[in-house]
Amino acid sequence: MSTIVFFVAAIGAIAGAIGVVALRNPFYSVLALVGHLLSLAALFLLLRAEFVAAAQVVVYAGAVMVLYLFVVSYIGGGATQLTPGGAPLRAVAGGAVLALFAELAIAVLGSGLKAIDSDGAPYVPGFGTPAQIGEALLTKFLFPFEVASLLLLVAAVGAVVLARRRAGTTLGDEPEDATRWITPRSLFTGTMAEAVGGPHRAQTEPEPVEELRS
Amino acid sequence: MSLVTATVGYAESWWIQILKSLIIFIVGFSMVPLALMMDRKLMGRFQNRFGPNRVGPFGALQPMADIFKLLVKEEFRPRTATGFLFALAPAISILTACVAFAIVPFGNTVDIFGTQVGLYGIDPSIGVLFAFAFSAIAVYGLMLGGWASGSKYSFLGAMRSAAQLISYEVSMGLSLVGVIITCGTLSLTEIVGHQESAGMWLFIPQFVGFVVFMVAAFAETSRPPFDLPEADAELVAGYNTEYGGGRFALYYAAEYFHMVIASGIAVTMFFGGWLLPFGIDPPTWVDPIVVLVKITLVIAIFVWVRATLPRLRYDQLMSLGWKVLLPLATANALVTAILVTVLD
Numbered sequence: 173m174s175t176i177v178f179f180v181a182a183i184g185a186i187a188g189a190i191g192v193v194a195l196r197n198p199f200y201s202v203l204a205l206v207g208h209l210l211s212l213a214a215l216f217l218l219l220r221a222e223f224v225a226a227a228q229v230v231v232y233a234g235a236v237m238v239l240y241l242f243v244v245s246y247i248g249g250g251a252t253q254l255t256p257g258g259a260p261l262r263a264v265a266g267g268a269v270l271a272l273f274a275e276l277a278i279a280v281l282g283s284g285l286k287a288i289d290s291d292g293a294p295y296v297p298g299f300g301t302p303a304q305i306g307e308a309l310l311t312k313f314l315f316p317f318e319v320a321s322l323l324l325l326v327a328a329v330g331a332v333v334l335a336r337r338r339a340g341t342t343l344g345d346e347p348e349d350a351t352r353w354i355t356p357r358s359l360f361t362g363t364m365a366e367a368v369g370g371p372h373r374a375q376t377e378p379e380p381v382e383e384l385r386s
Numbered sequence: 387m388s389l390v391t392a393t394v395g396y397a398e399s400w401w402i403q404i405l406k407s408l409i410i411f412i413v414g415f416s417m418v419p420l421a422l423m424m425d426r427k428l429m430g431r432f433q434n435r436f437g438p439n440r441v442g443p444f445g446a447l448q449p450m451a452d453i454f455k456l457l458v459k460e461e462f463r464p465r466t467a468t469g470f471l472f473a474l475a476p477a478i479s480i481l482t483a484c485v486a487f488a489i490v491p492f493g494n495t496v497d498i499f500g501t502q503v504g505l506y507g508i509d510p511s512i513g514v515l516f517a518f519a520f521s522a523i524a525v526y527g528l529m530l531g532g533w534a535s536g537s538k539y540s541f542l543g544a545m546r547s548a549a550q551l552i553s554y555e556v557s558m559g560l561s562l563v564g565v566i567i568t569c570g571t572l573s574l575t576e577i578v579g580h581q582e583s584a585g586m587w588l589f590i591p592q593f594v595g596f597v598v599f600m601v602a603a604f605a606e607t608s609r610p611p612f613d614l615p616e617a618d619a620e621l622v623a624g625y626n627t628e629y630g631g632g633r634f635a636l637y638y639a640a641e642y643f644h645m646v647i648a649s650g651i652a653v654t655m656f657f658g659g660w661l662l663p664f665g666i667d668p669p670t671w672v673d674p675i676v677v678l679v680k681i682t683l684v685i686a687i688f689v690w691v692r693a694t695l696p697r698l699r700y701d702q703l704m705s706l707g708w709k710v711l712l713p714l715a716t717a718n719a720l721v722t723a724i725l726v727t728v729l730d
Contacts, residue, residue: 199533206526213519226515230559234522235552238529242548245533245541301511302572 178218184211198244202237209233221300402503407488410507414487414643417678419449421642421685428686432693456635464628466536475534476629476636479527483643486520489513490650491575493660493673505660505674506575513572514562517651518555521606525551527640528615532625543624546700547615550605553707554612558602560715564595564722565655574651578659585665589656594718596656598711600687603648605707608641609688611695614703649684653677657684 188208195201209232216225298304309317423438423446430437438445463472488507495504510516525548532544565588566572569580581587589596605612616624626637653659657680660673668676698706 203530210523222510222512223515226512226519229519230515230522234519234525235555238522238525238548238552241526241529241533242545245529246545302515 174218177214181211181214181218184208185215199241202240202244205240206233206237209237219300220295223300223302223305399501402501406503406507410488411484413492413678414484414646415639417646417681418639418642419453420682421646422449422452424682424685425642425689425692428689429693432690453635456638457632459631461631461633462628464536467628468534468536471530471534472628473633475527475531476633476640477527478530479524479640480636480643482520482524482527483640483647486517486524486647487643487650489516489574490647490677491578491654491659492677493670494575494579496670504575509573509575511573513574513577514566514651514655515572517647518559521551521644521647522555524640524644527637528625531629531637535625535628537628539622539627540625543615543621543627546621547608547625550608550612550614550703550707553704554602554605554711557598557707557711557715558606560712560719561595561598561602562655563715563719564592567719567722567726568592574654574659578654578661581658582661587656587658587661587663592656592718592722594714595722596652598715598718599652599656601706601711603652604688604691605703607644607648607688609645610692611697612703613697614700617697645685645688646681649681649688650677652684653680 185208188204188206188211191204192201192208195204209228213225213228213233216222216228426448427437427445436445438448441447441451463469489509491504491506491509493505495502497503508516528547528551529544532540532542532547535541565577568588568591569577571577571580577588604610608615615621616626621627626634629637654677660676662668662676
């Protein structure tokens, strides 16, 4: 039973990973990544790491990938197909592949894969439960845990600052006057008067700004 | 023994698991027309009219007629739609809803035919995170449906619902942290057991958490006043605009199913699950009925709020979620943690 589940999940994970890079439509790439993450969660379940599996689904498949899908379907989705990169990009990619291969080769040759003949660590009751993970995070791994939370806080503050700068404001400014964003319309761009065939009232630019300001 | 329940102290035989899945499936799907009927009938009463009263006694068979009507309708598909995703999306919605319903406990472990059977689908050690994981996947049902329809109304509705769901998921999760800290466990049956031994339902000490949870649950189930994903005045019907027939029925059922699940979790977490107030201790076979009655009452609150409050604007929705509910839920978790540490 667990062998079948393992092979289904493993094939799903590898197929998803291949799909992310092979599919030309970015929307389907993101969906392939979702499939990959769900397969990984199934593999975690096989290792009796229930909490890690749930966190994987809630955080990565649920929140992060939805945001990816959000962005891709707004700005990239369907219409634009990804094209193969140029020569420099391919050179960089080849370099990365070589580096990864060397790293894996060192790891395999260094350890000699001795553990693969043994049965692995025995199962301890309570392993992988939220209680044990919480205990490990607050005792053994307290420092990395706190540093990671600080890092995430910095990232969140940075995102807020960047978003405000993009909108044309800096921190500490008064809220923007909304009427500043209403640009005077140029003529013959689909006003209601043109649509009903009425005469254009004036050849100068209209000034709806004054009414809105009150 | 299934994978998720690996840490449960006893193993249920496979035929009991299949039987339990079937019963939970049937009970869940019977709750959906009930919720639908309550929604329409109560809304009618709130608005000083009768509501449906033509099909069957008191109009009680109206949901069946609705479902039959939807099932025999033509399965229309727009030319711009993406075929397989268009068909897959409603299935994701209903599937995740069914699976998430499995953790709502209807009673403690009982003796049936000489074996120990828990009156719930599964009781994993990750408890309510199981439901959150599947509601996280349910977002894809809406997003893929909206995107694959190839229609702007569907697309905008899907984007709205995705933003709304992932915003309120945070507050919803954090609002339950207080309960989890108080009980010291994630397992739903053990949370009910804690309420039994403490002699107090958790909505009293965890009142802030309860309020935040209910508001977030309204948003998570896209019920009014948070029904922006299908604001009919702006978006026709949101992500399911292009759907008709059986697929629309799936979306519709999934929506009410989510309401039933949210009510079930609220009942378990805050209203003592299968317990009765004032220390009444009924025989075991009453337990599932108590849970069902409590779920029905919480659904009535959903309908009541729908009849009372107008729909929020989009910016109001976002500022309520991020600036009010999230700080409240965080403060609740923090205060609960401090109190639990001090009082121990």
